[in-house]
Amino acid sequence: MQVSVIIPTYNRAEVLRKTLIGYAEQTGDHNMSEVLVVDDGSRDHTADVVRECAHLFSFPLRYFHQQNSGLAAARNHAIREAAGDLILFGDDDIIPGPRLAEEHARWHKKFPEEHIGILGFVPWLPSVRPTPFMKWSGLYGPQFNFGYFKPGMELDFRHGYFCNTSVKAAFLARHGVFSEAFRTYGYEDVELSYRLKKQGYRLLYNPDAVGYHNKYETLENTIQRVEALYRSWPEFGRTEAGQHFLELWRGQRTRPPSAAKSAMKTLLRPLKTAAIPILRPLVNTHIPLPHWMYDQILYHYVTPFSSVVAASEHAC
Structure with a gap:
């Protein structure tokens, strides 16, 4: 071969x-x-x-x-x-x-x-x-x-x-x-x-x-890359693959979060707006943070995917 x-x-x-x-x-x-x-x-x-x-x-x-x-x-x-x-x-x-x-x-x-x-x-x-x-x-x-x-x-x-x-x-x-x-x-x-x-x-x-x-890749680079990916969503969303992708994503959103995750979200919600800008500089260092914290910080700055989908559907 x-x-x-x-x-x-x-x-x-x-x-x-x-x-x-x-x-x-x-x-x-x-x-x-x-x-x-x-x-x-x-x-x-x-x-x-x-x-x-x-x-x-x-x-x-x-x-x-x-x-x-x-x-x-x-x-x-x-x-x-x-x-x-x-x-x-x-x-x-x-x-x-x-x-x-x-x-x-x-x-x-x-x-x-x-x-x-x-x-x-x-x-x-x-x-x-x-x-x-x-x-x-x-x-x-x-x-x-x-x-x-x-x-x-x-x-x-x-x-x-x-x-x-x-x-x-x-x-x-x-x-x-x-x-x-x-x-x-x-x-x-x-x-x-x-x-x-x-x-x-x-x-x-x-x-x-x-x-x-x-x-x-810095946090800033990652934000830019995710935003660039989202700009391709309208083309992808028009395909059969995109529609199936969307169905899977919506199905995942309807699943109830684990008790630990729900408790963490409840605990952090009042502090999130103030804490994330303080934690953001640590993301580009070699100081490890919990994985859930990376997720929270990144998607605090990225356009929500739900908004990307809604804008694309509205445009259609």
């Missing part, structure tokens, strides 16, 4: 360089036959970086340039060009661990069925010195939900993170690719995962396929 690695990129030349070096240094029986970099209209020296890294590979490092059209279009461009039986989706800021490709290939040999996809683990790159807040965000918060997953667990469509996911090329060819209606950040991967799920797609979690997120 030959593996085609797909890396979309935009104005991150030096970040991309580190990622390409990571793929060039893969160990074991990784089965990689090509790496495809799709440059989504970068204005930096991305093309030069790809040329400079080409000699590191014993197989083709292929470069494609397109007019800026968004992440979905960039990935689709690469899918059309890919020659491998297995497509491994990465991102320009996800540096592969030395056995990432081998672990994806190994699990596809273990699960050869066409409809099986594999999701790998995405922790923060240790050298960025992630804060406790960042770790919470990647395990239980707005970045990823890896803290809830167990090895071999089958994940639902909401966890279709295509920054470290492998899918059989034939299954994609038969059942669809990314919707290019998504031109800005967010939801294009969830929407595709939903459509694939309807065709029998099963996404399994392999925590040994590690790709490190080469990024430092």
